Amino acid sequence: MRTRIGYRVTADDSVRALPFSEEFYSRKPDVMASGRLVAMCEWPCMDLLRTRITPLECSLGVWQRMEHLAPIVIGAELVIEATCTLLRRRYSEWDVTVHDEAERVGAAQLGFVTVDQGEFESTRLRRKPSPAAVVLAEPATITR
Template sequence: MRATLRAGLHGALAYRVPPERTVPHLLPESDDFREMPEVLATGYLVGIVEWTCMRALAEHLDAGEQTVGVHVDLSHEAPTPPGATVHVSATLTHLDGRRLCFAVEARDDAGVVCRGTHDRAVIDRKRFDRGLTGRASAAEARS
């Protein structure tokens, strides 16, 4: 992590919602989801929030470092239809070692869509991949 990674860091993202990011498309194998209204799915909204935080951090990580989401506490207060643009704002509120805590808010033209917090952890990608290989091998051995 670079010395520039500090509380107060801010990121923003504007995302135009395509039809394939609505609830019926979240898990196509689920009849329950397919029958839901065509509005931005909460699962995709979480991904957009994560993306905003990742973009805010990109210039502040050392080579070989990335971040992974470790906690999400978001409201989803209003529906956003396809074609609308969601504007996400994320501010790094504090760091706890390698854990990074963001305050986030998303809005569309009608008002607040979501607000809450999102935590990410800084990882060394090579070390992470080694751990993942070990977990995959253990899962294979159990099956």
């Protein structure tokens, strides 16, 4: 499986749009955030996987290896190419390249797993207890 999509980078993709701290929005150039680039790489893979799974299933990213090779300016026209390199039952791996008008600006290798969305949400998304709420067993007694 292989696909190619186009995307125009917007101000919402900027590192300055990240809501974390002043460091992100005042002390960085107005370029695409690396986290948004990861999302752009996942997008065509998930679109292709959607054609192979049931309406009750979804694909979830399980690992990423990302190279952000050059700055991506706001307004840049990106071409994102994704190729499936491994498809084994519910697991797939992908090679993705990202080019702007002038050069290759990103590359990624990604892994996805397909899950039953309802089952996943009912079993894996239950609220986990906070560490303070975990009751430990009685301390072990050491005898000499």
